[in-house]
Amino acid sequence: MDTLVQIKNLNKIYESSDGNVIALNNINFDIHKNEFLTIIGSSGCGKSTILNILDGIDKDYNGKIILDKDIKIGYMLQEDALFEWLTVEENALLGLKILKKLNKETKNYTINLLDKYGLKDFKDKYPKSLSGGMRQRVALIRTLATKPDVLLMDEPFSALDYQTRLQVSDDVYRIIKEENTTVVMVSHDLAESISMSDRIIVLSKRPGKVKKIYTITLTNKSTPIENRKAKEFAYYYDALWKDLDKNV
Amino acid sequence: MSEYQRKHKRKKRLILFTQLAIFILFITVWELLAKHGMINTFITSSPSNIIKTIINLYNTNNLFNHIWVTLYETILAFTLTLIISILISIILYKSDFLAKVIDPYLTLLNSLPKVALGPILIIWIGANEKSIITMGILITIIVSIQSIYNGFKNTPPIKIKLMKTFNASNRDIFLKLVFPQNIRTIVNTLKINTALCLVGIIMGEFLTSKAGIGYLILYGSQVFNLDLVMAGIFILIILSILIYKIITYIEKRLEKY
Numbered sequence: 001m002d003t004l005v006q007i008k009n010l011n012k013i014y015e016s017s018d019g020n021v022i023a024l025n026n027i028n029f030d031i032h033k034n035e036f037l038t039i040i041g042s043s044g045c046g047k048s049t050i051l052n053i054l055d056g057i058d059k060d061y062n063g064k065i066i067l068d069k070d071i072k073i074g075y076m077l078q079e080d081a082l083f084e085w086l087t088v089e090e091n092a093l094l095g096l097k098i099l100k101k102l103n104k105e106t107k108n109y110t111i112n113l114l115d116k117y118g119l120k121d122f123k124d125k126y127p128k129s130l131s132g133g134m135r136q137r138v139a140l141i142r143t144l145a146t147k148p149d150v151l152l153m154d155e156p157f158s159a160l161d162y163q164t165r166l167q168v169s170d171d172v173y174r175i176i177k178e179e180n181t182t183v184v185m186v187s188h189d190l191a192e193s194i195s196m197s198d199r200i201i202v203l204s205k206r207p208g209k210v211k212k213i214y215t216i217t218l219t220n221k222s223t224p225i226e227n228r229k230a231k232e233f234a235y236y237y238d239a240l241w242k243d244l245d246k247n248v
Numbered sequence: 249m250s251e252y253q254r255k256h257k258r259k260k261r262l263i264l265f266t267q268l269a270i271f272i273l274f275i276t277v278w279e280l281l282a283k284h285g286m287i288n289t290f291i292t293s294s295p296s297n298i299i300k301t302i303i304n305l306y307n308t309n310n311l312f313n314h315i316w317v318t319l320y321e322t323i324l325a326f327t328l329t330l331i332i333s334i335l336i337s338i339i340l341y342k343s344d345f346l347a348k349v350i351d352p353y354l355t356l357l358n359s360l361p362k363v364a365l366g367p368i369l370i371i372w373i374g375a376n377e378k379s380i381i382t383m384g385i386l387i388t389i390i391v392s393i394q395s396i397y398n399g400f401k402n403t404p405p406i407k408i409k410l411m412k413t414f415n416a417s418n419r420d421i422f423l424k425l426v427f428p429q430n431i432r433t434i435v436n437t438l439k440i441n442t443a444l445c446l447v448g449i450i451m452g453e454f455l456t457s458k459a460g461i462g463y464l465i466l467y468g469s470q471v472f473n474l475d476l477v478m479a480g481i482f483i484l485i486i487l488s489i490l491i492y493k494i495i496t497y498i499e500k501r502l503e504k505y
Contacts, residue, residue: 055413057360057409057412057413058416068399074413075413077409077410077413078406079406081404081409081410082409083407083425083428083429085428085429085431094414095413095414097424098414098415098420099413099414099415109262112414137315146414236433
């Protein structure tokens with residue numbers, strides 16, 4: 001198994017006027033090629049911080065992030081953050097444009113993704129005419145357009161209502177698998193995590209530590225919605241529930 | 249058309265009809281009272297006298313000159329306000345330190361009745377058009393800076409984070425996100441500005457002027473020609489409606505998304 005990223009002894013301290021807060025305490029794990037890795041934990045345990053550090057937005061940490069060769073990292077945020085004044089196509093090309101990688105080839109690749117994933121007739125429309133699920137797909141394509149080797153997703157479905165959420169997680173999963181992307185997702189939804197992931201990392205409450213790493217093996221693994229019917233599902237759900245620190 | 253739509257349309261028509269009726273009634277009563285000597289037209293003027301005065305102004309070739317002077321001063325003050333307030337907002341957005349330092353001064357200046365600065369303007373700048381335009385700028389600029397700057401500041405953090413995930417430079421973040429995100433705020437500010445700007449210009453013309461609608465009104469009151477005062481006010485109403493319509497048109501054109 002190829003390891004794309006190694007996280008070694010990662011520590012993060014937030015400084016504030018009422019003293020320092022340890023957000024992450026000695027985090028160690030690897031990201032393997034083509035896997036779907038999910039980090040779960042109660043709110044405030046620092047799971048989003050890990051993604052910010054991996055993406056390079058947050059450079060204020062201790063420890064080592066070892067990237068394999070010069071792999072690229074893409075980041076899909078909690079909200080779609082589409083720009084209302086740009087068309088769907090312009091939104092999808094935004095990342096490429098800012099990274100100054102917009103050329104005929106990358107543009108065609110992006111437009112192909114839009115066509116392939118049901119946005120063909122919406123390319124010239126503005127985001128306000130899209131449903132929540134479609135907006136999320138545009139946001140995903142905007143990130144995939146930059147061809148990341150590792151895709152980070154920070155609770156990508158949290159802004160959606162439950163039914164849309166199920167549908168979109170199926171859509172996104174299908175796109176990710178078809179495009180052979182390695183994923184690190186942050187979530188607090190146990191069922192969603194089990195149904196999508198190959199491995200699940202459980203973080204303890206603040207200061208966040210790696211409490212346990214699960215390898216998820218489901219019989220007849222298919223789409224996230226189907227995976228919920230697997231006989232091992234309940235077992236993992238139960239185990240994760242017991243591991244999760246409750247704040248109540 | 250359904251019963252509901254018909255009802256809705258009838259109601260809309262009734263409102264418009266009533267609005268027009270009030271206007272016509274007001275003008276008619278005013279005119280009738282004046283005609284039968286029940287009010288003193290020396291003080292109240294009358295609709296027919298106002299129209300006569302306007303025709304007279306037109307015949308002596310002064311009407312459009314006065315309108316143009318006021319319009320020109322307003323447009324100039326308005327454009328300068330827009331440019332200056334956007335530039336200052338950008339500077340404040342770039343420097344959090346400066347923004348925090350300047351904040352109480354902006355609030356102070358905002359609460360100051362700008363007309364009080366009139367005499368100073370005349371001494372510093374002179375009794376000329378420049379003073380009038382400066383008054384137009386002064387009255388609008390603080391509010392413009394505050395609302396545009398606040399718009400910049402309130403750009404959704406998630407969008408800024410998105411730009412950072414693509415390694416965007418500060419320049420890119422401003423030009424591709426913060427500015428376009430706030431076009432609407434700026435247009436809204438414009439809308440408030442036009443009305444305010446006109447107020448500033450008329451105030452300026454009251455202080456010092458040789459032409460313009462403010463000049464007409466002030467001159468009319470000094471020689472106790474109420475027909476001229478009322479005519480000036482009437483022209484001013486038409487002018488402000490016109491400016492408002494133009495801005496609303498621009499706003500509509502921008503509203504494609």
